[in-house]
Amino acid sequence: MKNTFKALKITFFSLLFLTSLVGCEKDFSIIESDVLGEGNANFLTSTDSIPVIAYNKKLNALQVNNLESNLLGVFKDPEYGTTTASIVTQLEPVLEDVDFGLNPVVEQVVINIPYFSTPIGIDDNGNTTYQLDSVYGNTTKPIKLSIYRSNYFLNDTDASGQEITTQNFYSNASSTTNSVFNGRTTINFDDHILEEILSENTFTPSSAATVVITNEGADNETRTYSEPAFRKELDNEFWQNTIVAKSGELELSNENQFKNYFRGLYFKAEPIDDTNDGSMFLVNLESTNATITITYANGEDNARVDNTYTLRFTGNKLNTFINDFETTLVDGDNVNGDTNLYLKGMEGSMAVVDLFGTEDLDGNSIPDNLDTLLKTYRKTDENGDFIKDEDNNYVLKRLINEAHLEIYENDSKVINTLNDNGDEYHKYDRIYAYDIKNNIPTIDYLVDPTESNNALNSKIISLGQRNITSNQEVNYKVRLTEHLNNIIQNDSTNYNIGLVISNNVNYTNNSEILNSSDNITSVPSASIITPRGTILYGSNNTLEENKRLKLKIFFTEIKVN
Incomplete structure (x- = not known):
C-alpha cells in the first residue's frame, strides 16, 4: 500500500477542526495528534525548530493619505x-x-x-x-x-x-x-x-x-x-x-x-x-x-x-x-539577522523574516535552506529526485500539522508600565504578518475564520495575541502552517514575511513607500495609524537559543520499523 499524504486537504480541515477547539483561547493550541499522531500505530509526531533570518527595516516616506482613520495629538513612547x-x-x-x-x-x-x-x-x-x-x-x-x-x-x-x-x-x-x-x-x-x-x-x-x-x-x-x-x-x-x-x-x-x-x-x-x-x-x-x-x-x-x-x-x-526619537532606527543585517527587532508604528520600523534564504540587494547569495526542507518533507527516489503520485502530487514522508514563528519580547528593553486605566501598556499590542512580495496577508490569515469586530480578539489562530508565559516571558506566535504546506506540496513561492505592530489586524489595506530602493514597496496601513512600538528578540546567533526568533514545525511521519 502506497502511503501518500494529501496534506493540504487534511490541514485545511484540521484547521477548521482546531477552531472549534480553541474558541477564543489567548494562545495557539499545538496539533500534535489531532489528525495523525502517537495513538496511531503507523505514525509518530515530533518537532523541528528551524533557524531563520530576521532583520530590521527602517520606514521612511510612507503614504499618509486615504487612511481608514487619522491620528491627532502627541504620543511619548517609553521605548522610542x-x-x-x-x-x-x-x-x-x-x-x-x-x-x-x-x-x-x-x-x-x-x-x-x-x-x-x-x-x-x-x-x-x-x-x-x-x-x-x-x-x-x-x-x-x-x-x-x-x-x-x-x-x-x-x-x-x-x-x-x-x-x-x-x-x-x-x-x-x-x-x-x-x-x-x-x-x-x-x-x-x-x-x-x-x-x-x-x-x-x-x-x-x-x-x-x-x-x-x-x-x-x-x-x-x-x-x-x-x-x-x-x-x-x-x-x-x-x-x-x-x-x-x-x-x-x-x-x-x-x-x-x-x-x-x-x-x-x-x-x-x-x-x-x-x-x-x-x-x-x-x-x-x-x-x-x-x-x-x-x-x-x-x-x-x-x-x-x-x-x-x-x-x-x-x-x-x-x-x-x-x-x-530617543532610539535610532536603521536598516538591519539581512545576512546574519539582528539581535533586536524594532517594531514601531507611524513612520517607524518593521521586521523582515527570511525563512529559507533569498538573495540580497547586491545579488550575493544567502545560504538557501529551502532544498533541505523539501528533501526532509518530500520522498525522493534513488537519484534524489522528488517522487509524485499518479495525481501529480508530491509524495510526502512528513505531514505538517502546525508551523509558526515563535517570537519573544525583549523584556529588558520593553517597559511594561501601566497606563492611566491600570492596564499594562503593551496589553493590546498585536503583530500583523504579511506577504512582502505580493503585499497581501499571509494565506494562514486568509483562511483564519476567527474574525471579530473587536480587533484584539480577531484572527487569533493566524496572529497570536501577546502572551505572558508561566516563566513571565512575553511571546507571540505567527502561524505559517498553510504557507509551508503550499511550498512543500505545490511548489509555491517562498516569500519573505513582514512583521509590523498593529492595533487593528482587521484593517488589511496597504500604504505605498515613496521611491523604495528594495523589494519592500508597501507597508500595512494599520501600522501607520498605530503609534505604539515594541522591541523583540531577533535571530542573530549571539542570542540565547531559547530567545531567538525561530520557525517551529510540528509534524507527523511514518514510523520506521
Whole structure:
C-alpha cells in the first residue's frame, strides 16, 4: 500500500477542526495528534525548530493619505520617544449651490468629530456611558490644538508624469515641521495657513457622551445624547463671511468649485511643554456624524426661519508626523539577522523574516535552506529526485500539522508600565504578518475564520495575541502552517514575511513607500495609524537559543520499523 499524504486537504480541515477547539483561547493550541499522531500505530509526531533570518527595516516616506482613520495629538513612547500627529483635510458640502435666502445670518457653528468608543454601561440618569477605544499615551496630559483654514489644495490626481495617476502624499517625520512629500516637492502646511479658526491651549479628549441641547431654558427643552466626540462651537462671523456671504456665487456652485475656494482645514497638535508628553487619539473623519454644521436664520424680520448648512470631511485627508526619537532606527543585517527587532508604528520600523534564504540587494547569495526542507518533507527516489503520485502530487514522508514563528519580547528593553486605566501598556499590542512580495496577508490569515469586530480578539489562530508565559516571558506566535504546506506540496513561492505592530489586524489595506530602493514597496496601513512600538528578540546567533526568533514545525511521519 502506497502511503501518500494529501496534506493540504487534511490541514485545511484540521484547521477548521482546531477552531472549534480553541474558541477564543489567548494562545495557539499545538496539533500534535489531532489528525495523525502517537495513538496511531503507523505514525509518530515530533518537532523541528528551524533557524531563520530576521532583520530590521527602517520606514521612511510612507503614504499618509486615504487612511481608514487619522491620528491627532502627541504620543511619548517609553521605548522610542515622541511623535506628534496633525491632520490636513478637505471639506465637502452636503448640498451644492445652496441659496441661503433673504438676509441670512449665522446663529451657531459647531464642529463635531466622533472618537472611536464603546458603550460600557448606563449611568444613574439612564444615559449610556462610554470608553474611548483609541487613546494613547498620557491621557491626563493636555496638548495644544489649533485649527486653521488651509490654502493648500490636496490634488486627487498627479499629472506630472506621462500618465495621470492618483496623487499620493508621503510622510516626512524626520522633519521638525508638519510637512509631507508629494513625490516631487515638500509641502510645509505651516506655510499655507490663512486664518486660525479655533485654538485650545489645554485640550484632552473626553469619554463623556456628547450632549446636544435644543430650546435650552424653555419648557420644551430637550437633550440628545450620542457617542463621545470632539465638539466645539466656532466663530459665527468667520463662517458668515466665508460661506453664507457667498450665496449664489461660483464658489459654492459645485463640489469642485467649493474645494478650490475653501481648500481645507489644518488640525495642528503640539506639546504644551518641553516634556514632549501628551495624548494621541484616533478620530473618525469618515463618520457621517463628522461634520461642521452652520445654523442660520433667514427671511423677513417678522418671519425668520432657522436652517442648517452642513460640511463633511469626505474629501482628501492626510496625516503629518514629526518624530523626536530617543532610539535610532536603521536598516538591519539581512545576512546574519539582528539581535533586536524594532517594531514601531507611524513612520517607524518593521521586521523582515527570511525563512529559507533569498538573495540580497547586491545579488550575493544567502545560504538557501529551502532544498533541505523539501528533501526532509518530500520522498525522493534513488537519484534524489522528488517522487509524485499518479495525481501529480508530491509524495510526502512528513505531514505538517502546525508551523509558526515563535517570537519573544525583549523584556529588558520593553517597559511594561501601566497606563492611566491600570492596564499594562503593551496589553493590546498585536503583530500583523504579511506577504512582502505580493503585499497581501499571509494565506494562514486568509483562511483564519476567527474574525471579530473587536480587533484584539480577531484572527487569533493566524496572529497570536501577546502572551505572558508561566516563566513571565512575553511571546507571540505567527502561524505559517498553510504557507509551508503550499511550498512543500505545490511548489509555491517562498516569500519573505513582514512583521509590523498593529492595533487593528482587521484593517488589511496597504500604504505605498515613496521611491523604495528594495523589494519592500508597501507597508500595512494599520501600522501607520498605530503609534505604539515594541522591541523583540531577533535571530542573530549571539542570542540565547531559547530567545531567538525561530520557525517551529510540528509534524507527523511514518514510523520506521
